[in-house]
Amino acid sequence: MSARLARGLRASLFWGAVALILVYMTIPAFVVLMTSVSPSELLEFPPSGFSFRWYERAFSYPDFQNAFVNGLIVTAFASSLSLLIGSAFAYLVDRYVFAGRAALEAVLASPLIIPHFTTGFGFLLLGADLGLGQSYAVVIATHVVLTLPFVSRTVYVSLRNLDPALERAATNLGASPFEVLKRVTLPLLRPGMVGGWLLAAILSLTEFTASLYVTAQRTQTLPVAMYTYVREYTDPTIAAISALLIIFTTALMLLANRCLGLRRILAIDVH
Amino acid sequence: MKAQALPAVELTRVSKNFDAVQAVRELSLTIQKGELLTLLGPSGCGKTTLLNMIAGFDVPSGGSIVIDGRDVTAVPPYRRETGMVFQSYALFPHMNVFENVAFGLRMRKMAKLGIERAVGRALEMVKLEGFASRRVGQLSGGQQQRVALARAIVIGPKVLLLDEPLSALDKNLRRAMQLELRELHERTGLTTVFVTHDQEEALGLSDRIVVMSRGEIQQVAAPLELYRSPANGFVASFIGEINRLPPARCRIEGDEAVFEIAGHVVLRARRREKLTIAEGQETHLFVRPEHLTIATSKSSAQNKVSCRVTTHLYQGAYTLTRVDAGPLGNLQLRALGGEAIAAAPIGSQIEIDIDLDEAVILAG
Numbered sequence: 001m002s003a004r005l006a007r008g009l010r011a012s013l014f015w016g017a018v019a020l021i022l023v024y025m026t027i028p029a030f031v032v033l034m035t036s037v038s039p040s041e042l043l044e045f046p047p048s049g050f051s052f053r054w055y056e057r058a059f060s061y062p063d064f065q066n067a068f069v070n071g072l073i074v075t076a077f078a079s080s081l082s083l084l085i086g087s088a089f090a091y092l093v094d095r096y097v098f099a100g101r102a103a104l105e106a107v108l109a110s111p112l113i114i115p116h117f118t119t120g121f122g123f124l125l126l127g128a129d130l131g132l133g134q135s136y137a138v139v140i141a142t143h144v145v146l147t148l149p150f151v152s153r154t155v156y157v158s159l160r161n162l163d164p165a166l167e168r169a170a171t172n173l174g175a176s177p178f179e180v181l182k183r184v185t186l187p188l189l190r191p192g193m194v195g196g197w198l199l200a201a202i203l204s205l206t207e208f209t210a211s212l213y214v215t216a217q218r219t220q221t222l223p224v225a226m227y228t229y230v231r232e233y234t235d236p237t238i239a240a241i242s243a244l245l246i247i248f249t250t251a252l253m254l255l256a257n258r259c260l261g262l263r264r265i266l267a268i269d270v271h
Numbered sequence: 272m273k274a275q276a277l278p279a280v281e282l283t284r285v286s287k288n289f290d291a292v293q294a295v296r297e298l299s300l301t302i303q304k305g306e307l308l309t310l311l312g313p314s315g316c317g318k319t320t321l322l323n324m325i326a327g328f329d330v331p332s333g334g335s336i337v338i339d340g341r342d343v344t345a346v347p348p349y350r351r352e353t354g355m356v357f358q359s360y361a362l363f364p365h366m367n368v369f370e371n372v373a374f375g376l377r378m379r380k381m382a383k384l385g386i387e388r389a390v391g392r393a394l395e396m397v398k399l400e401g402f403a404s405r406r407v408g409q410l411s412g413g414q415q416q417r418v419a420l421a422r423a424i425v426i427g428p429k430v431l432l433l434d435e436p437l438s439a440l441d442k443n444l445r446r447a448m449q450l451e452l453r454e455l456h457e458r459t460g461l462t463t464v465f466v467t468h469d470q471e472e473a474l475g476l477s478d479r480i481v482v483m484s485r486g487e488i489q490q491v492a493a494p495l496e497l498y499r500s501p502a503n504g505f506v507a508s509f510i511g512e513i514n515r516l517p518p519a520r521c522r523i524e525g526d527e528a529v530f531e532i533a534g535h536v537v538l539r540a541r542r543r544e545k546l547t548i549a550e551g552q553e554t555h556l557f558v559r560p561e562h563l564t565i566a567t568s569k570s571s572a573q574n575k576v577s578c579r580v581t582t583h584l585y586q587g588a589y590t591l592t593r594v595d596a597g598p599l600g601n602l603q604l605r606a607l608g609g610e611a612i613a614a615a616p617i618g619s620q621i622e623i624d625i626d627l628d629e630a631v632i633l634a635g
């Protein structure tokens with residue numbers, strides 16, 4: 001009897017701890033979401049009522065509109081370029097043994113070590129030097145560098161999970177190297193590549209530190225616009241736009257998870 | 272006399288080195304059209320490497336490979352027209368059964384109608400009619416195996432290459448698939464190279480068996496010949512169970528060969544035509560467990576040896592009995608049924624009879 005009681009106690013302790021961690025992790029987002037529906041002019045928590053007025057303002061505020069579109073443009077190009085370059089790197093590292101392979105891997109991982117601040121600052125100076133200023137090109141280039149390790153890693157893992165016998169089987173059946181790539185390798189890598197792209201998109205959409213340096217008023221992305229806004233205003237619009245960004249990225253995250261999860265299911269299927 | 276047909280595959284002094292490892296050494300072999308040839312040997316002896324060289328996945332370090340009269344040593348694998356079945360099956364997970372089987376035909380730019388007909392026929396041949404639209408993930412191991420087979424045979428390969436295709440299946444299914452493979456081979460008449468390290472499988476399936484060891488051929492022979500007259504000690508001990516007796520000295524007495532083992536045990540065998548052992552030469556005797564029997568009081572056998580029973584291993588159809596035969600070492604007997612267990616209890620002293628007429632006798 002007492003053993004069962006002890007087990008029950010241990011289970012409730014465990015789940016209690018899990019609940020605490022969950023609350024701790026999500027509380028900032030929760031506070032922001034609550035504040036965003038406050039009718040008051042001031043940022044207040046807990047809110048004294050309920051209203052969507054700050055969402056209306058967030059949607060109609062021109063700077064946010066522009067920044068959102070900018071963000072989409074930058075993300076679309078940066079994630080796609082990152083996917084292209086990252087996939088090529090992953091393929092090279094997986095398939096070929098060459099001098100400097102280890103060095104290449106280190107370079108690919110370097111954005112994890114170099115602060116975003118440094119990367120942004122570097123690209124700002126470089127952009128100025130090349131006469132590109134804070135154009136889209138510079139912003140996109142910055143975001144490509146920042147997202148590359150994640151994309152190449154994702155594709156690399158997918159490549160590792162690919163049974164080499166599948167490519168051999170296709171070759172044996174008469175498929176030229178190009179046909180093998182087109183009909184076997186790429187289709188099987190697709191979930192991993194889509195997942196990698198979405199991961200890059202999420203990182204790019206929410207990146208702030210480096211973007212602060214490399215964007216101008218004309219090219220600024222949403223997090224930068226939000227930062228500019230809080231320096232001037234203190235109303236809950238900022239909470240509303242934050243909530244929107246959270247919802248948008250959560251949707252992307254779910255999508256990415258489905259793609260990467262699907263990849264795993266496929267890998268199980270094969271064996 | 273009929274003119275000798277062109278061999279399906281001819282390997283001439285083929286070698287393959289992986290850095291320091293010599294996986295295959297100057298191996299020459301001719302595979303006849305329509306035969307089912309098995310590559311048999313212990314793990315790491317180079318079976319897969321040899322198969323990969325025929326398929327074109329491994330480039331030989333030396334020698335030449337001719338398929339159907341054409342030297343393919345430098346031809347890439349996708350132009351060799353071989354059909355390979357992989358140990359892991361390697362079915363394309365993003366395609367259904369039909370698309371998997373159709374893959375090779377699509378690569379050959381066959382017309383749609385022709386593909387449908389050929390795939391239908393191939394699936395029928397492996398008894399998978401009605402499975403065309405299944406996802407490969409929904410198939411059992413045995414079914415996946417059949418799809419892999421259908422995919423390989425549908426292209427009408429010049430040679431079918433099977434690398435341990437049955438090793439992932441459980442024992443019963445494996446037996447059934449062995450029979451089916453043999454039947455499929457009769458029906459298609461495809462030249463087939465089958466890799467296994469299961470000697471029973473090899474004996475049961477093959478027209479000829481190639482026994483390999485350390486990248487070299489030990490013997491090429493039909494199953495029966497291989498079992499009854501292995502060319503050397505390695506083959507003798509690798510194919511089936513066999514007792515290796517201690518070195519013997521041979522003497523000829525009339526029409527009998529007399530072997531003296533460990534100084535005082537004397538065994539006799541009828542002289543054979545083929546036996547080319549000189550007087551006094553050291554010889555090695557190998558005796559199958561089924562040629563050792565428990566001697567009864569009235570039997571008048573000439574090679575009686577006394578020994579002590581150590582274990583019985585009952586196998587249903589037969590019983591394996593281990594005995595300690597003193598100077599002859601440990602020996603194994605095989606007797607039908609299970610009577611031996613009661614007739615010769617463990618620990619008891621018995622006499623056994625060694626029938627040397629079927630023994631393998633090799634000059635040391």
Ligand SMILES: Nc1ncnc2c1ncn2[C@@H]1O[C@H](COP(=O)(O)OP(=O)(O)OP(=O)(O)O)[C@@H](O)[C@H]1O
Pocket residue numbers: 289290292293294312313314315316317318319320321468
């Ligand atoms: N790609 C490779 N690189 C280095 N060594 C290899 C490679 N492939 C095979 N070998 C070596 O060559 C030898 C023969 O290998 P192979 O795979 O042909 O053996 P096998 O007879 O098929 O064995 P198994 O029954 O275990 O499949 C082994 O010693 C193996 O370690």
Ligand SMILES: [Mg+2]
Pocket residue numbers: 318319320434
């Ligand atoms: Mg092998």
